[in-house]
Amino acid sequence: MGSYKTTGGHRVQAVYGRSGKERRVPLDPEAFERLEAWLDVAGIRADLAGPEFRSARAARGPGHAGFALRPLTRRAVHVLVKRYARALRLDMGVTVHSLRVAALTTARERGSDTIDLQGFAGPADPRTTLTDIRSRDRLSKSPVLVLKS
Numbered sequence: 301m302g303s304y305k306t307t308g309g310h311r312v313q314a315v316y317g318r319s320g321k322e323r324r325v326p327l328d329p330e331a332f333e334r335l336e337a338w339l340d341v342a343g344i345r346a347d348l349a350g351p352e353f354r355s356a357r358a359a360r361g362p363g364h365a366g367f368a369l370r371p372l373t374r375r376a377v378h379v380l381v382k383r384y385a386r387a388l389r390l391d392m393g394v395t396v397h398s399l400r401v402a403a404l405t406t407a408r409e410r411g412s413d414t415i416d417l418q419g420f421a422g423p424a425d426p427r428t429t430l431t432d433i434r435s436r437d438r439l440s441k442s443p444v445l446v447l448k449s
Contacts, residue, residue, distance in 0.1 A: 304335065304352060317422045325420060342367055401432050408433050 303314035305324075311332045312324040327335065335352075339345040344354070344367065351371035358365040378396055385394040404417055421432065
């Protein structure tokens with residue numbers, strides 16, 4: 301819970317990568333509102349030492365029995381994404397990684413700088429971020445057309 305902060309007028313979430321390195325990610329107003337609602341619904345707002353996203357206390361319960369003090373595992377997040385993809389009748393190829401790729405690609409198409417994308421994505425090597433950005437109909441931005449006199 302201590303990773304959710306307000307700094308410089310922005311609501312930010314401290315995110316820790318695989319290496320344990322912290323980076324602060326600003327929250328979109330809708331994400332902030334949903335996070336606030338989650339803290340109230342889960343009844344965990346006052347527990348500043350515990351994790352924000354916790355596993356259900358009962359193994360087969362969706363949280364009706366409350367939440368354990370342990371964080372969601374990576375595996376649990378993958379299972380949740382698959383469950384929501386199935387419920388929403390999305391392509392079953394949707395994964396946590398494909399959501400990451402979609403976010404990076406969309407942000408790049410909307411004008412985010414590659415350096416900012418790298419800070420958002422978190423890899424140490426910028427080439428990793430570049431491989432995650434997909435090209436969707438970028439023919440109109442081809443150097444050939446830009447160089448045309």
